[in-house]
Amino acid sequence: MKYTEAVCKKCRSLNEKLFLKGDKCFSNCTIDRRKSSIKQRKLSDYGKHLREKQILRDSYLMSEAQFRRYFSIASKAKGRTGETMLKLLEMRLDNVVRRIGFAMSIKTARQIVSHGNIKVNGRVIKVPSYIVKEGDEISLKNPALLENVNIKKSMENTDKNGLRPNYIVYNPETQSAKVTRIPERSELTTKVNEQLIVEFYSK
Numbered sequence: 001m002k003y004t005e006a007v008c009k010k011c012r013s014l015n016e017k018l019f020l021k022g023d024k025c026f027s028n029c030t031i032d033r034r035k036s037s038i039k040q041r042k043l044s045d046y047g048k049h050l051r052e053k054q055i056l057r058d059s060y061l062m063s064e065a066q067f068r069r070y071f072s073i074a075s076k077a078k079g080r081t082g083e084t085m086l087k088l089l090e091m092r093l094d095n096v097v098r099r100i101g102f103a104m105s106i107k108t109a110r111q112i113v114s115h116g117n118i119k120v121n122g123r124v125i126k127v128p129s130y131i132v133k134e135g136d137e138i139s140l141k142n143p144a145l146l147e148n149v150n151i152k153k154s155m156e157n158t159d160k161n162g163l164r165p166n167y168i169v170y171n172p173e174t175q176s177a178k179v180t181r182i183p184e185r186s187e188l189t190t191k192v193n194e195q196l197i198v199e200f201y202s203k
Helices: 007-014 023-027 030-034 045-059 064-076 081-090 093-100 106-114 143-147 149-160 194-202
Strands: 118-120 137-140 168-171 176-179
Touching (some): 045 064, 045 194, 064 081, 064 194, 081 093, 081 194, 093 106, 093 118, 093 137, 093 168, 093 176, 143 149
Antiparallel strands (some): 118 137, 137 176, 168 176
16 A cells, blocks of 8 residues: 555644654654643544554554554464554564665655665665565665765764664765664654554554
């Protein structure tokens, strides 16, 4: 399912920054202006669980069916279901492309992958949901793309503001990045209570 809804609408409905629009989220976000003037309405127990689920799902611009599938996979794996699910989402190729700095938003990263511009271990991967593994090397199909205005701006912003996580190492000489390890929960920037999401789907 292709996501077509205006991304800013998602942030406004949840009154939460989901960082879906790249540079605008850092410099001209309506949520930053709204939060001081809008009171968060009191939610029911169900509403709290639903809101956490929506924040995480919408952060990755996923349909309900796609999101539920990740929960199903995580629930069958060893370890804590919520944490496993967060790590699976974090290791999606489109998200890793964003974390590297090739794109400033998940939407743009998804387009870059879908258009065949990303290689994993030297092989072109066009599937945004591809799960990147520890030790995988990610690069642009054509190094000349680093001169693309949007990609160049995104890389500069990532380097300048230290946005690249510690578990991803970018090598300017090879113009590629390597996922050195699977991140710990404490390293994930997603601001959700994953246990509420687990409880939401377990009811």
